[in-house]
Amino acid sequence: MSYSNDYRKKILGIDVDLVSKEKALERFYEIMDKPGFDMIVTPNSEIIENATRDAELAQLISEAALIIPDGIGLVYASKILKYDLQERVTGIDFLTEILGYLEKTGKSIFLFGSKPENEEMKSVAELAGISMKEKFPNLNIAGTHHGYFKPEDEADIVKAINESGADFLCVALGSPKQEKFMKAHRDEFINVRAGIGVGGSLDVWAGTVKRAPEFYQKHGLEWLYRFVKQPSRWKRMLRLPVFMMKVLTSKK
Numbered sequence: 001m002s003y004s005n006d007y008r009k010k011i012l013g014i015d016v017d018l019v020s021k022e023k024a025l026e027r028f029y030e031i032m033d034k035p036g037f038d039m040i041v042t043p044n045s046e047i048i049e050n051a052t053r054d055a056e057l058a059q060l061i062s063e064a065a066l067i068i069p070d071g072i073g074l075v076y077a078s079k080i081l082k083y084d085l086q087e088r089v090t091g092i093d094f095l096t097e098i099l100g101y102l103e104k105t106g107k108s109i110f111l112f113g114s115k116p117e118n119e120e121m122k123s124v125a126e127l128a129g130i131s132m133k134e135k136f137p138n139l140n141i142a143g144t145h146h147g148y149f150k151p152e153d154e155a156d157i158v159k160a161i162n163e164s165g166a167d168f169l170c171v172a173l174g175s176p177k178q179e180k181f182m183k184a185h186r187d188e189f190i191n192v193r194a195g196i197g198v199g200g201s202l203d204v205w206a207g208t209v210k211r212a213p214e215f216y217q218k219h220g221l222e223w224l225y226r227f228v229k230q231p232s233r234w235k236r237m238l239r240l241p242v243f244m245m246k247v248l249t250s251k252k
């Protein structure tokens with residue numbers, strides 16, 4: 001099933017919801033109030049560009065109940081295409097809003113993804129849960145599972161999510177793995193109302209990866225901060241100008 005909204009537009013032929021944080025939250029509350037499992041995706045320009053070459057990813061993005069514009073590239077693209085998108089809504093900020101809602105409404109979350117435990121450290125998902133509870137003391141964390149599994153483990157992971165009784169699922173496997181996991185199992189979730197793909201957000205909550213300081217966030221320069229911190233990501237950085245060129249060309 002594909003959703004259509006007046007705020008759902010196409011960038012490079014891929015669906016994106018041009019929503020403010022408030023509008024995205026309104027939609028999120030609706031999703032949580034209705035039965036069945038819905039997918040929430042948080043594409044940035046890199047994911048949109050990947051989707052132009054991955055028909056399965058493009059299709060499942062269009063099937064998401066909410067497609068949050070996560071990234072400054074989508075704000076620039078909207079300016080070029082004369083769409084009305086004033087701000088990006090980052091997956092990590094949106095997740096924080098979701099945690100506040102879940103705490104207030106007494107609903108629970110399952111944290112799935114990121115590195116497993118080792119001798120020195122609990123799993124990233126467990127550490128993220130601990131730090132979420134510091135900020136949201138009444139948050140109900142129904143369970144956690146790391147994100148390094150074999151395809152044959154998936155059925156057990158879905159079972160664990162269902163048995164935890166979680167109302168909401170946070171999937172941090174990176175893209176497109178997290179989106180494909182949600183799509184593959186969407187009909188198997190019993191109680192879970194929705195899931196969101198959040199990339200590296202559990203690492204940030206766990207403190208294993210630092211988020212860019214506010215200055216960089218405010219000026220849409222998180223990519224620059226990441227580049228300085230993790231120069232090995234330079235190839236990924238080059239994808240923003242490539243994306244912008246494609247959007248400019250698509251307009252002509």
Ligand code: UDP
Pocket residue numbers: 113114115146147148149172173174175177198199200201202203
């Ligand atoms: N990850 C995972 N399983 C995998 C591959 C990645 O759980 O098979 C996790 C990884 O540990 C990290 C997240 O997925 O926490 C991906 O982070 P990244 O910053 O690459 O995501 P992005 O938001 O850039 O897509």
